[in-house]
Amino acid sequence: MILEHAGNAEARTLAGWRKLGGYASVEKALKGMTPEQVGEEVKKAGLRGRGGAGFPAGLKWSFLDRKSDKPRYLVCNADESEPGTFKDRYLMEHLPHLLVEGMIVSSFALGAKTSYIYIRGEYMYLLRLLEKAIGEAYAAGYLGNDILGSGYSLDLHVHPGGGAYICGEETALLESLEGKRGNPRIKPPFPASQGLYGCPTVVNNVETIATVPHVLRMGGEAYAAIGVGKSTGTKLISASGHIKRPGVYEIELGKVSCEEFLLSDAFCGGPKNGRPIKAVIPGGSSVPVLPLALFLKTAKGEARMMSYESLADGGFVSGTSLGSGGFFAMDESACMVRNLWNLTRFYHHESCGQCSPCREGTGWMEKVLHRLEAGQGRLSDIDLLVDIAKKIEGNTICPLGDAAAWPVASHIRHFRHEFEYHVKYPEKVKDPRHGEREPVAMPK
Amino acid sequence: MPKVTIDGQTTEVAPGTTILAAARQIGGALVPPAMCYYSKLKGSGGKCRTCLVKVAAQSAANPNPMPKLVASCSTPVADGMVVANLTSPEVLETRKAIVEFLLINHPLDCPVCDQAGECDLQNLSYAHGLQRTRYEFERRTFEKIDIGDRIQLHMTRCIMCFRCVYTADQVAKHRVHGVLGRGDAAEIGTYIQNALDSDFIGNVIDVCPVGALTDKTARFASRVWFLKPMDAHRACTKCSGKVALWVKGNEVIRVTGRRGAYGEVEEFICNECRFDRKELGDWVVEGPRRIESTSVISANHYTDLKQLHIVTQKHLEARRLAGAGPEGSRPRGPHEGGQADPAALISG
Amino acid sequence: MPELRFSPAALAEVKRLLAHYPADRKKSALLPVLHLAQNELGPHLSVPLMDYVAGLLEITPIEVYEVASFYTMFNTRPVGRFKLEPCRTGPCALNGAEDLIAYLEKKLGIRDGETTADGLFTLKSTECLGSCGSAPVMQIGEDYHENLTFAEVDRLLENLKQRAGR
Ligand SMILES: Cc1cc2nc3c(=O)[nH]c(=O)nc-3n(C[C@H](O)[C@H](O)[C@H](O)COP(=O)(O)O)c2cc1C
Ligand code: SF4
Numbered sequence: 001m002i003l004e005h006a007g008n009a010e011a012r013t014l015a016g017w018r019k020l021g022g023y024a025s026v027e028k029a030l031k032g033m034t035p036e037q038v039g040e041e042v043k044k045a046g047l048r049g050r051g052g053a054g055f056p057a058g059l060k061w062s063f064l065d066r067k068s069d070k071p072r073y074l075v076c077n078a079d080e081s082e083p084g085t086f087k088d089r090y091l092m093e094h095l096p097h098l099l100v101e102g103m104i105v106s107s108f109a110l111g112a113k114t115s116y117i118y119i120r121g122e123y124m125y126l127l128r129l130l131e132k133a134i135g136e137a138y139a140a141g142y143l144g145n146d147i148l149g150s151g152y153s154l155d156l157h158v159h160p161g162g163g164a165y166i167c168g169e170e171t172a173l174l175e176s177l178e179g180k181r182g183n184p185r186i187k188p189p190f191p192a193s194q195g196l197y198g199c200p201t202v203v204n205n206v207e208t209i210a211t212v213p214h215v216l217r218m219g220g221e222a223y224a225a226i227g228v229g230k231s232t233g234t235k236l237i238s239a240s241g242h243i244k245r246p247g248v249y250e251i252e253l254g255k256v257s258c259e260e261f262l263l264s265d266a267f268c269g270g271p272k273n274g275r276p277i278k279a280v281i282p283g284g285s286s287v288p289v290l291p292l293a294l295f296l297k298t299a300k301g302e303a304r305m306m307s308y309e310s311l312a313d314g315g316f317v318s319g320t321s322l323g324s325g326g327f328f329a330m331d332e333s334a335c336m337v338r339n340l341w342n343l344t345r346f347y348h349h350e351s352c353g354q355c356s357p358c359r360e361g362t363g364w365m366e367k368v369l370h371r372l373e374a375g376q377g378r379l380s381d382i383d384l385l386v387d388i389a390k391k392i393e394g395n396t397i398c399p400l401g402d403a404a405a406w407p408v409a410s411h412i413r414h415f416r417h418e419f420e421y422h423v424k425y426p427e428k429v430k431d432p433r434h435g436e437r438e439p440v441a442m443p444k
Numbered sequence: 445m446p447k448v449t450i451d452g453q454t455t456e457v458a459p460g461t462t463i464l465a466a467a468r469q470i471g472g473a474l475v476p477p478a479m480c481y482y483s484k485l486k487g488s489g490g491k492c493r494t495c496l497v498k499v500a501a502q503s504a505a506n507p508n509p510m511p512k513l514v515a516s517c518s519t520p521v522a523d524g525m526v527v528a529n530l531t532s533p534e535v536l537e538t539r540k541a542i543v544e545f546l547l548i549n550h551p552l553d554c555p556v557c558d559q560a561g562e563c564d565l566q567n568l569s570y571a572h573g574l575q576r577t578r579y580e581f582e583r584r585t586f587e588k589i590d591i592g593d594r595i596q597l598h599m600t601r602c603i604m605c606f607r608c609v610y611t612a613d614q615v616a617k618h619r620v621h622g623v624l625g626r627g628d629a630a631e632i633g634t635y636i637q638n639a640l641d642s643d644f645i646g647n648v649i650d651v652c653p654v655g656a657l658t659d660k661t662a663r664f665a666s667r668v669w670f671l672k673p674m675d676a677h678r679a680c681t682k683c684s685g686k687v688a689l690w691v692k693g694n695e696v697i698r699v700t701g702r703r704g705a706y707g708e709v710e711e712f713i714c715n716e717c718r719f720d721r722k723e724l725g726d727w728v729v730e731g732p733r734r735i736e737s738t739s740v741i742s743a744n745h746y747t748d749l750k751q752l753h754i755v756t757q758k759h760l761e762a763r764r765l766a767g768a769g770p771e772g773s774r775p776r777g778p779h780e781g782g783q784a785d786p787a788a789l790i791s792g
Numbered sequence: 793m794p795e796l797r798f799s800p801a802a803l804a805e806v807k808r809l810l811a812h813y814p815a816d817r818k819k820s821a822l823l824p825v826l827h828l829a830q831n832e833l834g835p836h837l838s839v840p841l842m843d844y845v846a847g848l849l850e851i852t853p854i855e856v857y858e859v860a861s862f863y864t865m866f867n868t869r870p871v872g873r874f875k876l877e878p879c880r881t882g883p884c885a886l887n888g889a890e891d892l893i894a895y896l897e898k899k900l901g902i903r904d905g906e907t908t909a910d911g912l913f914t915l916k917s918t919e920c921l922g923s924c925g926s927a928p929v930m931q932i933g934e935d936y937h938e939n940l941t942f943a944e945v946d947r948l949l950e951n952l953k954q955r956a957g958r
C-alpha cells in the first residue's frame with residue numbers, strides 16, 4: 001500500500017504523483033471534511049506510531065491542547081538514526097510527495113499553520129529532494145495561503161539535524177529545531193501542551209504521516225480491517241545483516257510469520273552465506289535480541305508473527321518488540337559479545353550527557369564489554385554488566401538510557417555462554433572473527 | 445489544596461508543587477537529596493537523578509503506582525499522591541547506584557580537596573554511597589583552568605548539574621560559558637579563552653555543588669572546618685550586601701552567599717562583595733552563622749570521613765606510587781603539608 | 793585566508809532559511825546556517841566563523857559553540873578537504889564495515905580520526921547512516937557510496953584526488 005508506487009520514477013514529480021492518484025486526500029479532507037473528522041478517521045484506523053513506540057496516532061492527536069491560543073505545530077520526525085532502520089529514507093527518496101501530502105492533511109487535522117520536517121543532517125540530499133517537492137506543492141496550490149480555496153493555509157519547511165541520534169527523541173528534536181543542543185526535555189510538560197516554542201505540538205514519524213493519506217482514501221474502518229487486532233495496517237520493515245535480500249519490505253501486520261519473513265524469497269530470502277541464522281534483532285538496535293528459536297516460536301511454542309503483539313509475546317524475558325522495524329539477522333559466525341560491544345559503543349557515543357546514569361553508565365558498560373570482547377574480562381564482568389544496565393534502565397530522563405540497557409540485558413540473557421567463552425578462551429577470541437572458523441555452540 | 449503523603453507524613457501543598465518542594469515543606473530526613481535542582485534557578489533539576497522517589501499511588505483518583513521512579517524535583521504532586529523515599533528499598537538501592545555513577549568520573553581525593561566539608565557530593569556519598577567503587581578504568585581528567593582572574597574551573601570534579609549555566613543566564617544575565625561536547629565528553633567551558641566577568645557571575649561558585657568552580661581570591665586555601673562563618677552585611681548598591689564571611693582570626697578568607705536550607709544561598713550576591721571586600725572593616729558582622737546540619741563541618745560527620753578514607757586510600761596510594769602528589773599542582777594551605785596523609789588530615 | 797563573509801547567494805539562502813521560523817526565533821536557523829557556513833567557508837568551523845554566524849542570528853557566541861560541539865557533522869577542528877565517513881555500527885559491521893575501515897586506514901596510511909599529511913582526506917568512522925541494507929557504506933560530503941568493494945574505494949579516492957587536482 002505505502003510502497004505501491006515506490007520505484008516508479010513518475011511518483012517523484014507532482015504531476016506524476018497526481019496521475020497516480022496523489023493529493024486526492026488533500027482535496028477530500030480540505031474540501032469535504034472538518035479537522036475533527038480527519039482525526040476521527042485516524043483514530044478509527046487504529047494507526048499506531050511507526051517511529052518505535054507504537055503509540056496510537058489518533059490518541060496522540062487528541063491530546064493536543066486545542067484550547068490554548070498559541071499556534072499549534074506538527075513536526076515530522078525524519079531523524080531516522082536507529083541502527084538497522086532505513087525505511088524512512090527509502091520512503092522519502094521514492095515517494096516525497098506522499099510525505100508532503102500526509103503533512104498537509106495531518107496539519108489540517110491538528111490546526112497547524114506551520115509544520116516542519118526534521119530530517120537528519122546526513123540525509124541532506126533528501127532534504128533537497130523534499131524541498132523540491134514542497135516547492136512543487138506550493139506552485140500547485142497545495143501549500144501556502146488558502147489551499148484549494150478551502151480557507152486553510154499551511155507553510156511547510158524542512159529542517160536539517162547535525163548528526164545526533166538523540167535528536168530522534170521527540171523533545172530533543174524540538175530543542176534541536178529551536179537551534180539548541182539536542183538535550184531531551186524533562187517531562188512533564190509534554191509536547192502536546194508545550195512543544196515547539198512552548199506551543200502545543202505533535203511529533204510523528206515519517207511513515208506514520210505517510211500513512212494518513214491512505215487512511216483518508218480508504219476510510220479509517222477499512223484501514224483497521226487490514227492487519228490483525230491492534231496491529232492494524234501495514235508496516236515497513238528494513239532488513240539487513242546476514243540475509244540474502246536486504247531491503248525495505250511492506251508487510252501486512254500480523255499476517256506474515258517471522259519464519260516466512262526471514263526465509264521466504266518474498267522477503268529476506270534466508271541466510272546469505274549458507275550459515276544458519278543464530279539471532280535476530282527485529283525492531284532496531286534498541287529492542288531485545290532473540291535467538292533464532294525464540295524468534296520463530298514464542299516460549300509457548302506458537303508461531304511468532306510480525307506484529308506488535310506477537311513479537312512482544314513473552315515480554316522482555318522471551319520476547320522483543322517491533323520497534324521501528326529495523327530488522328537485522330546474524331548468522332553463526334557473528335560474535336554476540338562483539339555485536340553488543342559495538343551497539344553499546346553506539347549508545348555511549350550518542351548519549352547527550354545530561355543525566356548521570358546514561359552519561360556515566362553507557363561508557364562504563366562499553367569499557368567492560370571492550371575488555372570482555374578482547375578476552376581480558378572476568379566472569380564477574382558479566383553480572384556487573386547486567387547490574388549496570390539494570391541501574392540505568394528506567395532511571396533516566398529519556399528512553400535512550402533504556403535503549404542502551406535492553407541490548408545488554410538481552411544479549412547476556414540469551415547468549416551468556418558466548419560471554420563466558422570469551423573469559424574461558426582468551427586466546428581464541430583474540431581474533432574478532434573467531435566465529436567464522438569455530439562458531440560458539442548454543443547450549444542445549 | 446492537594447494532599448500528599450511522603451514516607452507516611454501527610455501535608456497539604458499549593459497546586460503545581462513538586463514532590464521535592466512538598467517534602468521540604470515537611471522537612472527532616474525524608475527530604476530527597478538534590479544535586480542539580482536549585483529552587484532559585486528556572487529550568488534546573490531533573491538531571492542528576494539523585495532525587496528519584498517511588499510514587500506508590502499517583503492520586504486519589506488513580507491509586508496505581510507510577511511504573512518508574514520519578515525525579516521528585518520535577519514531578520508535580522496530585523491530590524492523594526503517596527510517595528516513598530527512605531521507606532522504599534528500591535529508591536535507596538537506586539540512589540546508591542546514582543552515587544556510584546556520579547563518582548565514576550569524579551576524583552576520589554576528598555581528603556585533599558579544597559571543597560571538602562562543603563561538598564554536596566561528599567555528603568551524598570556518605571549518606572547513600574557504596575563503600576567501594578566497582579569502576580576500574582581510568583577516570584576522565586581535565587586541566588584546571590582560570591576563567592578570568594577570579595574564578596577557577598576544575599572540570600574534573602564537575603557533575604554536570606547545569607546550575608552554573610542557569611546562573612549565568614538568569615542571575616548574571618550574561619553567559620560566556622556553557623556545556624560543550626556531549627555524552628561523557630561533555631564539559632563546562634568557554635570554548636575560547638574567555639573570562640567570566642559580569643557583575644553577578646561569582647554566584648556560579650556558590651551554586652556549584654562540588655568543588656568545580658572555586659574562588660581564586662580566597663586568601664589561602666584552608667579546610668573549611670577551620671574557618672568560622674559569620675553573617676555580615678554592608679551597604680551595597682548592587683546586591684543586598686548580606687553575605688557569609690569566612691574568617692580566621694581577624695582575616696576574611698573569603699566571602700560567599702549565605703548558604704541556608706538545602707545548600708541554597710538565601711540571596712545572590714554581587715562580585716564586589718564577594719571578591720573585593722576582604723577587610724573585616726568593610727563589613728558589619730552580625731554574629732556566627734548557624735551551621736547546616738547536612739554539612740560535614742558539624743562535628744558528628746568527622747567520623748564519616750573515615751568511611752571515605754577506605755575508598756580513597758587505594759587511589760591515593762596508586763598516585764603516590766606513580767610519583768604524583770595527591771593533587772597535582774594545587775597550592776597548599778598551611779594545614780596540608782606536601783604529601784598529605786589523608787588519615788592525618790581527617791583526624792586533624 | 794579568505795574573508796569570513798558569506799557570498800551574496802549564501803546570504804540570500806540565510807534569508808530564506810530565517811523565513812522558515814518565527815521572526816523572534818532566529819536561533820532556530822542555527823543548524824542549517826552552520827551547515828551552510830561549513831560548506832561555503834569551511835571545511836571547518838573556526839571560532840571567527842562561528843562568531844560570524846552568531847552575529848548573523850543575533851545570538852551569543854557561546855550558544856554557537858555549544859551547538860557546534862554537540863553535533864558530529866560539524867567540524868570544530870580542522871579536517872581534510874574530503875571527510876570520509878564509513879559507517880561502523882552493528883548491522884554494517886556484520887557486512888564488512890570493519891574491513892572497509894581497516895582498508896581505508898591502510899590505504900591512506902592514517903588511523904581512524906586522522907587526516908592525511910597532504911590535507912586531502914580525513915577518515916572518521918561514523919554511526920549508522922540509515923543505509924544498513926547496502927553495507928558497507930561510506931558518506932563523503934553529501935553523497936552516499938553503498939555496497940562498497942575495495943576496488944570501488946580505490947576508484948573513489950582516485951576521483952577525489954583528481955578533483956583536487958593532484
Ligand atoms: C533515543 C531515541 C531515538 C528516537 N529516534 C527516532 C527516530 O529516529 N525516528 C522516529 O520517528 N522516532 C524516533 N524516536 C521516537 C520518538 O521519540 C517519537 O516517539 C516518535 O517520533 C513519535 O512518532 P510516532 O508516534 O509517529 O511513532 C526515538 C526515541 C528515542 C528515545
Ligand atoms: S538518557 Fe541519555 S540521552 Fe537521554 S537525557 Fe539522559 S543522558 Fe541524555
Ligand code: SF4
Pocket residue numbers: 601602603604605606607608609632648651652653654656657
Ligand atoms: S561546574 Fe559546578 S555548577 Fe557547573 S555544571 Fe559542573 S558541577 Fe554544576
Ligand code: FES
Pocket residue numbers: 477478479480481489490491492493494495496515516517518
Ligand atoms: S535534583 Fe532532581 S534530578 Fe537532580
Ligand code: FES
Pocket residue numbers: 083084085879880881882883884885919920921922923924925927929
Ligand atoms: S549500520 Fe551502517 S548504515 Fe546502518
